[in-house]
Amino acid sequence: MAGFMDRAKEQAQRGLAQGKAKVDDVQQQRAGAELLKKLGGAYYAQQRGSGSPQAVQSALTALESHISVHGDGFLRGV
Template identity: 75%
Template sequence: MAGFLDRAKEQAQNALNQGKQKVDEVQQQRAGNDLLKRLGAAYYAERHGSGSAQATQDALAALESHIATHGDGFLRGA
């Protein structure tokens, strides 16, 4: 009986860990998409005279930092 409970506990822990990993992936993807949107908005504003080159560069740097840390997987859905 103890072996069964140990296996059930291990399976539950594995499922919990997989769920946490998926949540982290979704959060990283969402953050990447937000940074990409911010870059697009900064570029648009710069091209239409209401933004600055510095704001575009800052948005690009933030996006590149995110990609360096988490990869560019979120770009496949863009």
């Protein structure tokens, strides 16, 4: 009986770890998409004359930083 409980506990822990990894992945995807959206908004504002090149550069730097840490997987859905 103890062997069964140990296996069940291990499976539950694996399931929790996989679930947490998936949640983390989704959160990073959303963060990347938000940074990309901010870059687009900054670029659009600059092109319309109400934004600055510094705002575009700042948004681009933040996006590149995110990509260097988390990868560019979120770009595949764009």
